[in-house]
Amino acid sequence: MKPQDIRTLDLGIVDYREACLIQKRYVREVLSEDAVDYLLLLEHKPVITFGRVTDENNILDREYFSSLGYDIVRSERGGRITCHMPGQLVIYPILDLRRIKKDISYYIDLLEICVVRALERLGVKAYRIHGKRGVWTDLGKIAFIGVKGKSWVTCHGVAVNINNDTEPYKRINPCGVKGVRVTSARLMLARPVDMKRAKHVFSSVFRDVFTRERKESCHGIET
Amino acid sequence: MSLLARGRKVAMELKLEDISGQNDNVVITLWHVERGKMVSKGQDLLEISTDKATFDVSSPCDGVIDRIYKRPGDSVARDEAVAVIKETVQGGPAGSDV
Numbered sequence: 565m566k567p568q569d570i571r572t573l574d575l576g577i578v579d580y581r582e583a584c585l586i587q588k589r590y591v592r593e594v595l596s597e598d599a600v601d602y603l604l605l606l607e608h609k610p611v612i613t614f615g616r617v618t619d620e621n622n623i624l625d626r627e628y629f630s631s632l633g634y635d636i637v638r639s640e641r642g643g644r645i646t647c648h649m650p651g652q653l654v655i656y657p658i659l660d661l662r663r664i665k666k667d668i669s670y671y672i673d674l675l676e677i678c679v680v681r682a683l684e685r686l687g688v689k690a691y692r693i694h695g696k697r698g699v700w701t702d703l704g705k706i707a708f709i710g711v712k713g714k715s716w717v718t719c720h721g722v723a724v725n726i727n728n729d730t731e732p733y734k735r736i737n738p739c740g741v742k743g744v745r746v747t748s749a750r751l752m753l754a755r756p757v758d759m760k761r762a763k764h765v766f767s768s769v770f771r772d773v774f775t776r777e778r779k780e781s782c783h784g785i786e787t
Numbered sequence: 788m789s790l791l792a793r794g795r796k797v798a799m800e801l802k803l804e805d806i807s808g809q810n811d812n813v814v815i816t817l818w819h820v821e822r823g824k825m826v827s828k829g830q831d832l833l834e835i836s837t838d839k840a841t842f843d844v845s846s847p848c849d850g851v852i853d854r855i856y857k858r859p860g861d862s863v864a865r866d867e868a869v870a871v872i873k874e875t876v877q878g879g880p881a882g883s884d885v
Binding site for chain 1: 814816817829837838839840841842843
C-alpha cells in the first residue's frame with residue numbers, strides 16, 4: 565500500500581459544536597477507501613468540554629465562566645474536563661489508524677511525542693510523564709489529550725496552550741484532577757508566540773511523524 | 788473497529804481486539820443497541836473508553852444481538868467476549884447457539 569497524503573487545514577477560530585460536525589464530515593471521508601488523512605488546526609471560541617467519564621462538579625466557578633460567555637458542551641471525546649479558548653492551538657488529526665497501528669495507547673503516545681517535539685522547536689522545554697497523560701513542563705501541564713475513534717478513524721485530539729490565559733484552569737479540575745498547575749508557551753517563554761509560526765511548526769511535526777509511521781506500516785496493512 | 792469473530796457457523800462471540808496498551812483499563816461506556824435488535828454490518832454497537840479515548844465498536848456482520856455479556860461501566864479484558872450476534876442468513880436470523 566502506498567502512503568497517502570496528510571492534508572493540513574487551518575480552520576481559524578471555530579465554535580466547538582460546529583467543529584464536531586466538521587470532524588464528522590472528515591471522518592466519513594477518511595472512512596471511504598483511498599481517502600487522504602487530515603490534520604485540522606484551529607482555535608475554539610471559549611468553551612468547557614466534558615468527556616464521557618466525568619461530571620459537571622469539576623466546574624468550580626460557574627459564575628466566572630458564565631460572565632465570560634463560555635459555552636459548556638458534553639463531548640463524545642475521551643478524557644474528562646478541559647477548557648478551550650482563542651490563543652490555544654487545537655489539533656484534530658483525522659487519521660485512519662489501520663494505516664499506522666491499531667492501538668489506542670500507541671496513538672496517544674504519538675500525539676504526546678509530536679507536541680513535545682513541536683514545543684521544543686518553539687523553544688519550550690516540555691516532556692511526557694509516565695502514567696500521566698498529556699504534556700508537561702516544569703511550570704505545569706501545557707497540553708491536553710482527548711480522542712474519539714470510529715472504525716479506527718480518529719477525531720478530536722490535543723489542545724496546546726500557546727498564548728491563552730491559563731486563569732480559567734484554576735476554576736475547573738483539569739482532566740478531573742484537583743490542583744493541577746497549568747501553563748502556556750507564552751508563560752514559559754515570557755513572551756507571546758506567533759500563532760502562525762506555531763501552527764506551521766505543529767503541522768510540520770505532526771505530518772512528519774505520522775507520514776513516517778504510515779510508511780513504516782504500509783508493508784502490510786490490516787483491515 | 789473490527790471485532791474477532793469466533794464460534795460456530797452463524798453465531799459470533801464478539802471479542803475486542805488488543806486495542807490498547809496492557810496498562811490501559813478498557814471500559815464499556817454505552818451500548819447503542821439492545822438484546823434482540825437487528826443490526827447491520829458496520830453499524831455502531833457499543834462505545835468503549837480508555838483514560839483519554841473513546842472508540843465506537845461496529846458490527847462485523849448483519850444479524851441479531853443475541854446476548855450482551857458486559858454492561859456500561861464494566862471493564863473488558865483482552866479476548867473477553869462482550870456479546871453474541873446471530874448472523875443473519877437467507878430467510879432470517881439463524882437459530883443455532885454459540
